[in-house]
Amino acid sequence: MKKQYETMTKVFSVAPMMEWTDRHCRYFHRQLSKSALLYAEMVTTPAVIHGDRQRLLGFDDQEHPVAVQLGGSDPDELAEASRICTDWGYDEINLNVGCPSDRVQSGRFGACLMEEPDLVAHCVEAMKGATPLPVTVKCRIGVDQQDEEEALDRLVDLTLAAGCDGFTVHARKAWLQGLSPKENRDIPPLNYDRVHRLKQRLPDVHIQLNGGLQTLDEALPHFQQLDGVMLGRAAYHNPALLADVDKHLFGAEEATDLFAAVEAMVPYIDAHVAAGGRVNQVVRHMLGLFSGRPGARRWRQILTIESVKPDATSQVLLDALAEVS
Structure with a gap:
């Protein structure tokens, strides 16, 4: 039986990364950390509904706790995909409101949804109505010329009212025109203070920080003050980092051998x-x-x-x- 996963506990997670965090990667990462929340690669709602679900959604029971990230903006499709992912046994369903790639924008999901917070709220409401699992949102602090204070607060407030269970905030803006996805991970300046201000304003809301963290030493102060941290490429390229997670963040007696x-x-x-x-x-x-x-x-x-x-x-x-x- 899988361990019960609770959204409101402290969380260290490995970000969903296309072509990388497949089921083999996650099984390996689970050998290094028993506590980390692992994410499947993002999958679009049409793929979940019409595609090869075993290939797209299948995972080993040892991977728990494991979350799936959905890409989409149609509330009905997101609801149906959420029902399917629930039946497959995931522990959390996350909505992608952060990816800035052209392909994602053309499908009207990802970071461009920062400009449509009402739609995001409708999507979350539909997802919550379709699953008993935690429904969370991964977003940026804003896009393009948006005001970082106003844009993030509006998105969070509306989706909270719709029932959202928590947020992972990549502490950078995304520039939808003029920067590649790779450049959007590096060029827009990090603004960790903005994420901390969000937590201070909403102390009872689960807020996790993502973006730019390279080591557990860098992550620890944020982990202590927020509800969690998410690492992506640093954890993938240097997976030995994960072997220290259980000891340094969750009190295990020893690091993983x-x-x-x-x-x-x-x-x-x-x-x-x-x-x-x-x-x-x-x-x-x-x-x-x-x-x-x-x-x-x-x-x-x-x-x-x-x-x-x-x-x-x-x-x-x-x-x-x-x-x-």
Whole structure:
């Protein structure tokens, strides 16, 4: 039986990242932290309703607690997708109001919805009516020429009135024209104070901070003052960071042993290969685990070269592990 997930507890989460936080990545991350909230890749509502749900939504029970992020702006579609995701066993459903890519804008979802807070509220209301799960919103502090104070407050207040259970705020504006998604992660200045002011104004609302955090030391002050922190690329590229989460943020006695976490992946890879999968589909998420340690280069070389061979097995992982000290 999965552990009960409560939105109003302190949360450390790994951000949803397209092409990265698939089920293999999440299973690996779960070996490193038992407490982190893991997010599936964002999935659009039409894909959930009409697509291959096993491929898009399937996950292993060990991944709990795990959230799914939906992309969409049609309340009826979001309600139907929320019902489907609930039936699949997710612990939380999150609405994407933060992604600035052209593809997302053309579908009228993501960060462009910051300009339509009434619509976001209708979407959240429909989702809440379709699921007993926590429904949360991931947003920016504003877009383009919006006033950061007014835009964020209006979005939050309207969606709270619609029943939203919490917010993850990427503490940057998004520029919908003129900046790429990558530039939107780096160029607009971070404004952590704006997120803290939101929490001070709404002390009983679950507020989590995202954006620019690279280490647990950087995240800790925000974790202490807010309801949680979310890391994305830093956690993906340096997954050893996750091995310290349970000890440093949640009071576990010891950090996770990296070697034990790797060895725990062996039966998972065996099962994946037996089902027709490839080793590289799993180990591509593990390349950065030993960055900075002796043998890290050989670890990456072996995983990169050997895992793509048609006859590769979990032995590839053990061979690479033997090179690390």
